[in-house]
Amino acid sequence: xxxxxxxxxxxxxxxxxxxxxxxxxxxxxxxxxxxxxxxxxxxxxxxxxxxxxxxxxxxxxxxxxxxxxxxxxxxxxxxxxxxxxxxxxxxxxxxxxxxxxxxxxxxxxxxxxxxxxxxxxxxxxxxxxxxxxxxxxxxxxxxxxxxxxxxxxxxxxxxxxxxxxxxxxxxxxxxxxxxxxxxxxxxxxxxxxxxxxxxxxxxxxxxxxxxxxxxxxxxxxxxxxxxxxxxxxxxxxxxxxxxxxxxxxxxxxxxxxxxxxxxxxxxxxxxxxxx
Numbered sequence: 413x414x415x416x417x418x419x420x421x422x423x424x425x426x427x428x429x430x431x432x433x434x435x436x437x438x439x440x441x442x443x444x445x446x447x448x449x450x451x452x453x454x455x456x457x458x459x460x461x462x463x464x465x466x467x468x469x470x471x472x473x474x475x476x477x478x479x480x481x482x483x484x485x486x487x488x489x490x491x492x493x494x495x496x497x498x499x500x501x502x503x504x505x506x507x508x509x510x511x512x513x514x515x516x517x518x519x520x521x522x523x524x525x526x527x528x529x530x531x532x533x534x535x536x537x538x539x540x541x542x543x544x545x546x547x548x549x550x551x552x553x554x555x556x557x558x559x560x561x562x563x564x565x566x567x568x569x570x571x572x573x574x575x576x577x578x579x580x581x582x583x584x585x586x587x588x589x590x591x592x593x594x595x596x597x598x599x600x601x602x603x604x605x606x607x608x609x610x611x612x613x614x615x616x617x618x619x620x621x622x623x624x625x626x627x628x629x630x631x632x633x634x635x636x637x638x639x640x641x642x643x644x645x646x647x648x649x650x651x652x653x654x655x656x657x658x659x660x661x662x663x664x665x666x667x668x669x670x671x672x673x674x675x676x677x678x679x680x681x682x683x684x685x686x687x
Contacts, residue, residue, distance in 0.1 A: 417569075417583075418442055422450055424457045425549055427573030431556070434567050434583040445563040452555040459486045460548040462541075472542055475526075475535035483533045486555075490547045490639070491528055497643040500659060505647035506619035507547075508540035546576075546646050550606065550639030553578040557638075569600075570638075575630075575645075576606045578638040588683060593632070599683045603665065604638035607631065608645040618650040625650065627671060634667030634678045644668065 418433040420442075431449065433442050459468045468487045475481060483491065497505040508524060524539035549572040557578050560568050569589040570578045579589045579600040588599030598605070609616060609627035618625050633644035644659070648668055651659075660666050660677040667679025675682070 424453050425461055430571045432569040445565055449556045449559045452559050453552050456486050456552040459484050472533055477535055477538050479535045481533045482531055490544045493547055493639055501647040503620045504650045505643050507542050507544055509543040546642040547639050549573055550576050550642035553638040576638050576642050578604045603634055604641040605634050606641035606645040609649050616649050629671040631671050632669035636665040
């Protein structure tokens with residue numbers, strides 16, 4: 413029987429973060445790396461936690477028309493990614509969220525706009541809040557994974573909130589890190605897997621239509637980086653099947669796992685039982 417892996421935990425960005433290392437890793441050396449790794453998480457949370465009144469994201473969500481805000485690196489990276497995902501998914505991913513419920517509020521949020529100009533965020537039209545929660549958790553994992561590699565700790569699994577996982581190199585005696593998915597499991601290495609939906613409530617709002625869509629089972633996405641996987645999983649929940657091949661074109665590391673169970677792209681090559 414294999415020994416249990418080394419595990420370390422921290423609460424941030426509204427959820428639990430976990431680091432797993434192979435049981436044969438030097439535990440004292442791993443612990444010596446943790447301050448640097450948790451520092452990366454703290455920096456992301458400081459900038460991107462909307463519940464912190466002093467965070468850069470909270471300041472962005474208070475902007476009025478014509479206002480310009482200098483944004484720090486982590487927020488800028490999330491905004492860059494949000495723009496790329498919005499373009500790649502024809503608006504199925506949209507970081508703009510309404511302050512109020514209802515279709516009219518959704519349409520107002522979509523009419524609002526912002527743009528990046530160098531290190532500045534410019535509010536062109538208000539009416540929106542930025543929801544970067546999925547991207548923030550993924551970005552935190554990407555930053556933490558890079559810190560671990562700088563310490564020479566390339567065999568690790570990082571998990572955020574139970575719905576985003578970044579697998580670095582697998583344990584030395586395994587083909588991948590084992591992850592529970594539905595009623596089965598997959599093995600993941602050198603990639604990130606994110607899920608969206610399937611909990612309560614079992615529906616989401618399509619950002620393009622402002623209408624609720626049912627989501628009884630999770631949508632999942634695979635990518636090289638955790639932030640991208642998290643954004644794709646969120647977008648997948650609002651997408652039509654005919655849209656999906658274009659998301660994968662030119663991106664061999666991307667995979668999509670729809671709520672109906674269909675696996676596309678890299679997701680079709682995941683090892684482990686199907687569920």
